[in-house]
Amino acid sequence: MLRGLDIRDMLIIDRLELSFQPGLNVLTGETGAGKSILLDSLGFVLGWRGRAELVRAGAEQGEVTAAFDLPIDHAGRAVLADAGIEVEDGEVILRRINTRDGRKTAWINDRRVSGEVLRKLSETLVELHGQHDDRGLLNPRGHRLMLDEYADLDADIAKARSSWKALSEAQKRLDETHAKIAEAKAEEEYLRHAVAELDALDPQAGEEATLDTQRRTMQAAEKIRADIAKAGDAIGLSGAEGMVNDANRWLINAADKADGRLDEPLLALERAALALDQAQQGVASCLDALTFNPSELEDAEERLFAIRGLARKHNVLADDLGPFADDLRTRLAVLDGGAKDLATCEADLMTAQAAYNAAADRLTTKRTKAAKVLDKAMAAELAPLKMERAVFVTMVTPVDAGPEGRDSVAFTVATNPGAPAGPLNKIASGGELSRFLLALKVCLTQAGAGGLTIIFDEIDRGVGGATADAVGRRLSELARDGQVLVVTHSPQVAALGQHHWRVEKRQTKNETTSTVVPLLNDDRIDEIARMLSGDTVTDAARAAAEALMSPTV
Numbered sequence: 001m002l003r004g005l006d007i008r009d010m011l012i013i014d015r016l017e018l019s020f021q022p023g024l025n026v027l028t029g030e031t032g033a034g035k036s037i038l039l040d041s042l043g044f045v046l047g048w049r050g051r052a053e054l055v056r057a058g059a060e061q062g063e064v065t066a067a068f069d070l071p072i073d074h075a076g077r078a079v080l081a082d083a084g085i086e087v088e089d090g091e092v093i094l095r096r097i098n099t100r101d102g103r104k105t106a107w108i109n110d111r112r113v114s115g116e117v118l119r120k121l122s123e124t125l126v127e128l129h130g131q132h133d134d135r136g137l138l139n140p141r142g143h144r145l146m147l148d149e150y151a152d153l154d155a156d157i158a159k160a161r162s163s164w165k166a167l168s169e170a171q172k173r174l175d176e177t178h179a180k181i182a183e184a185k186a187e188e189e190y191l192r193h194a195v196a197e198l199d200a201l202d203p204q205a206g207e208e209a210t211l212d213t214q215r216r217t218m219q220a221a222e223k224i225r226a227d228i229a230k231a232g233d234a235i236g237l238s239g240a241e242g243m244v245n246d247a248n249r250w251l252i253n254a255a256d257k258a259d260g261r262l263d264e265p266l267l268a269l270e271r272a273a274l275a276l277d278q279a280q281q282g283v284a285s286c287l288d289a290l291t292f293n294p295s296e297l298e299d300a301e302e303r304l305f306a307i308r309g310l311a312r313k314h315n316v317l318a319d320d321l322g323p324f325a326d327d328l329r330t331r332l333a334v335l336d337g338g339a340k341d342l343a344t345c346e347a348d349l350m351t352a353q354a355a356y357n358a359a360a361d362r363l364t365t366k367r368t369k370a371a372k373v374l375d376k377a378m379a380a381e382l383a384p385l386k387m388e389r390a391v392f393v394t395m396v397t398p399v400d401a402g403p404e405g406r407d408s409v410a411f412t413v414a415t416n417p418g419a420p421a422g423p424l425n426k427i428a429s430g431g432e433l434s435r436f437l438l439a440l441k442v443c444l445t446q447a448g449a450g451g452l453t454i455i456f457d458e459i460d461r462g463v464g465g466a467t468a469d470a471v472g473r474r475l476s477e478l479a480r481d482g483q484v485l486v487v488t489h490s491p492q493v494a495a496l497g498q499h500h501w502r503v504e505k506r507q508t509k510n511e512t513t514s515t516v517v518p519l520l521n522d523d524r525i526d527e528i529a530r531m532l533s534g535d536t537v538t539d540a541a542r543a544a545a546e547a548l549m550s551p552t553v
Contacts, residue, residue, distance in 0.1 A: 001020075001022060001068065001069045001453055001482070001483045002020050002042075002066065002067075002068055002125075002126070002453040002483060002485070003019065003020060003067040003068060003069055003091070004017070004018060004019050004020065004065075004066070004067040005017075005018045005020070005038075005041070005042060005045075005064070005065070005066050005067075006018075006063075006064070006065040006066075007038075007041045007062075007063075007064050008062065008063045008064075009055060009056040009059035009061065009062045009063065010037065010040075010041045010044070010054050010055070010056060010062040010063075010064060010098075011034075011037045011040065011041075011054060011056060011062075011514075012034060012037065012056065012505070012512050012513050012514045013034065013037060013041070013056065013513065013514050013515070014056060014513050016514075016515060016516055018038075018501070018516055020453075020483065020485070020499070021483075021498070021499045022479075022482070022483050023479045023480075023483065023484070023498035023499065024475055024476050024478075024479035024484050024486065024496060024497045024498050024499070025479075025483070025484065025485045025486070025497065025498070025499045025500075025501070026485075026486050026488055026493065026494045026496075026497030026499070026500050026501070027485065027486070027487045027488070027501050027502075027503055027516070028487075028488060028489070028494050028500070028501075028502055028503070028527055028531060029502050029503030029504060029505075030505075031489075032505065033503040033504055033505045033514060034503050034504075034505055034514030035487045035503045036457075036487075037514055038487075038503065038516070039128070039455065039457060039487070040054065041054075041064045042064070042066065042126070042455075043128075044064050044096060044098065045064035045065065045066045045094050045095070045096045045106075045118075046066070046094070046118055046119070046121075046122035046125065046126060047096070047106065047115045047116070047117075047118025047119040047121075047122055048119065048122065054098050055098055055099070055100050059100070060099065060100055061097050061098060061099045061100060062097070062098045063095065063096070063097045063098075064095070064096055065093065065094065065095045066093070066094045066095075067091060067092070067093050067094075068091070068092045068093075068094070068125055068453075069090055069091060069092075070087055070090055070091070070092050071090065072090070074124065075124040076092065076121050076124035076125055079117070079120050079121045079124060080092070080108065080121065083108070083111075083113060083117050084111075085108055085109055085111050085113075086109075087109070092108060092109060092121075093108070093109055093110075094106070094107070094108055094118065094121075095107045095108075096118070106118050108121070124452070125452065125453060126452065126453045126454075126455060127452050127453070127454045127455065128455045128457065129437050129438075129441060129454070129455065129456050129457070129459060137411070137424070137437050137440055137441065138424055138437070140410050140411075140423065143394075143409045143410050143411050144367075144404075144407065144408065144409035146409075146444055147367055147370055147371060147374065147394060147396075147409045148367070148404075149444070150370055150374060150443075150444050151366055151367065151369075151370030151373075153363065153366055153367070153370075156359070156362055156363050156366060157363065157404050157405075159359045159362075160356070160359040160360055160362075160363055160403065160404055160405050161403045161404065162359075163352070163355045163356040163358075163359040163360075164356055164359075164401075164402065164403040164404075165403070166352045166355065166356070167349070167352040167353055167355070167356045169352075170345070170348045170349040170351075170352040170353075171349060171352075173345050173348065173349075174342075174345040174346060174348075174349050177341050177342055177345050178342070180331075180334045181334060181335060181341075181342070183331075184331055184332065184334045184335035185335060187331075188332075188335060191328055191331055191332045191335070192332065194314070194325075194328055195325065195328050195329055195332055197310065198310065198321065198324070198325035198328070199325070201303075201306055201307065201310060201321075203307050203310070203318065203321040203322060204322065205319045205322055206319060207307065207318075208304065208307050208308065208311075208318040208319065211300050211303055211304040211307070212304060214300050215297065215300045215301055215304060218292055218296065218297040218300065219297070221290040221292065224290070225287065225290045225291075228283055228286055228287055228290070229287060231283060232280065232283040232284065232287065235276050235279050235280055235283070236280060240276055241273070241276050241277075241280070244269055244272055244273050244276060245273070247269060248266065248269045248270075248273070251265060251266055251269070252266065307321065356401070359405075360401065360405045360406050363404070363405040363406075363407065364396070364398075364405065364406065364407050367396050367405075367407050367409065368396050371394035371395075371396050371409070372394075374394050374443060374444075375392055375393055375394055377443040378392040378439055378440065378443055379391075379392065381439035381442055381443055381474070382435070382436075382439050384470045384473075384474075385435040385438070385439060385467060385470050385471065385474070386435075386463075386466065386467040386470065387415075387432065387435055387436075387439075389415075389416060389417060390413060390414065390415050390416070390432070390436075391413065391414040391417065391421065392411070392412075392413050392436070392439075392440075393412050393413070393414070393421050394409065394410075394411055394412075395408075395409065395410045395411075395412050395421075396408070396409055397410075410423065411423075411424055411440065412424070412427070413427050413432075413436060414427065415427060415432055424436055424437070434458075434459045434460060434461055434463065434471070435463065435467070435471065437459060438456070438459055438471060438474050438475065438478075439474070441454070441478065442474050442477065442478050445478060445482075452482065453482075453483045453484075453485065454478065454479075454482065454483070454484045454485070455484075455485045455486070455487075456475065456484065456485070456486040456487070456488075457487050458487050458488065458489065459471070459486065460472070460486075460488050460489070460490040460493050461489070463490070464490065464492075465492075468490040468491075468492035468493060469492040469548075471490070471492070471493055472490065472492045472493035472494075472495065472496040473496060475493060475496065476496045476497075476498075479498070489531065490531075491528045491531040491532045491545065491548060492548060494527070494528050494531060495528055495545065495548035495549045499518075500518070500519040500520075500524050500527070501516045501517065501518050501519065502516070502517050502519055502523075502527050503515075503516050504516070504517060524549075525542055525545045525546055525549070526542070526545075528545035528548060528549065529541035529542045529544070529545040532544050532545060
């Protein structure tokens with residue numbers, strides 16, 4: 001609910017502070033007094049797009065502050081939470097500044113915010129209705145949302161959204177399976193040949209390096225084996241070993257007569273014999289290792305070249321041939337198991353489609369039923385507004401499926417029996433349109449205004465007498481559990497207001513300003529009398545004003 005509005009240096013308002021109340025608040029005043037400026041200023045602080053030039057002549061900047069009460073369950077709290085703004089005591093203060101050069105800056109509870117945040121919040125705070133309003137009831141894009149809210153379809157819409165998501169995911173899986181199978185079929189010959197080739201070779205990780213080492217070793221064996229064999233002969237019995245044995249035998253024979261002088265040489269020769277033996281064993285082992293069948297080199301080279309050839313062919317590293325083969329097998333398995341996968345995906349899609357169809361059909365049924373209830377309620381509302389011959393029809397027509405069903409909703413009217421129905425703003429005249437909008441708003445608003453401040457901008461234009469009185473009573477009924485602001489030229493509407501303000505234009509030699517004066521008692525009677533009789537307020541006009549304001553009327 002709007003609690004207060006503070007306007008400084010906006011258009012022809014220098015400083016204005018207003019405090020609003022629950023119920024029906026009426027603003028009256030002569031044409032051109034500045035009533036629209038109040039709405040422009042309120043729209044500015046709410047982030048609405050409006051006039052480009054708002055700053056009062058001679059001022060450096062204009063500023064508007066609006067204070068709203070937000071109950072604990074108000075939808076605006078979610079918007080504020082998303083913006084990281086906390087509401088502690090239930091009051092939200094919006095402030096926005098417009099400088100002379102056109103720069104705009106906004107705050108919510110002293111937290112800097114963008115115009116987009118203001119606009120999102122405003123959708124939960126204020127509803128504006130008028131003949132040229134494309135944000136509210138005249139906008140066909142919002143009619144389905146209004147009907148859904150009227151029919152309380154939140155749970156059914158949530159079910160439809162969930163079913164639509166599951167359907168979309170099932171369709172995506174089916175499409176991806178089709179694409180994979182088509183891709184596999186396009187390269188089936190290549191896959192089968194490549195997998196067979198890789199399976200036949202069966203390359204192992206690290207095998208290329210092992211084969212390369214073996215090949216190099218065998219290639220070098222012939223060159224080094226002869227030298228190693230010569231070294232073996234040199235340290236064998238015909239060489240060093242034989243000579244050491246001979247020396248050892250000769251020294252043993254002479255040792256008895258050498259008085260111990262040969263003991264150390266004999267020990268050295270023993271050690272040499274052991275060393276020679278170890279050397280002979282090592283040489284023999286190396287010769288064994290270098291001994292190979294010539295076909296082994298050929299086999300190693302053939303496999304090594306085959307592995308490297310496949311690696312080049314598939315543009316992968318030799319060690320990656322194994323994982324590459326696994327990937328090819330997986331792609332081939334898609335083709336081989338394609339029929340089974342397709343059958344599974346198609347079954348899932350059919351199940352998801354059936355669930356969505358059920359949810360969408362349920363929405364269509366409930367919307368169609370709610371449309372008839374709304375049309376009946378509208379007929380009851382239009383009769384007191386002197387439009388009993390008009391026909392209001394909520395059209396529910398099929399459209400392409402979507403997350404919220406397969407229905408398009410449009411509010412249409414036929415102002416005379418037998419005449420074709422059409423959109424509200426195309427068929428109804430100015431006065432008729434005002435009454436249609438009011439009746440529709442009364443029907444759509446249940447259990448109060450849902451925390452919204454509803455503004456009607458001269459919605460009673462073009463009507464008078466008993467019809468204007470009926471309009472006023474509908475506005476009063478609409479404001480019973482909420483807050484309604486109405487800008488009006490109708491004395492019948494003004495008389496039913498619970499709170500009344502008069503917008504006045506004041507002129508001096510050098511300046512024109514607009515102000516708003518709260519009216520009570522006699523002042524209010526005089527204002528309604530002026531609206532009845534014009535500039536000259538007579539006693540008869542005052543009596544008529546009092547009669548209009550009487551609760552018994």
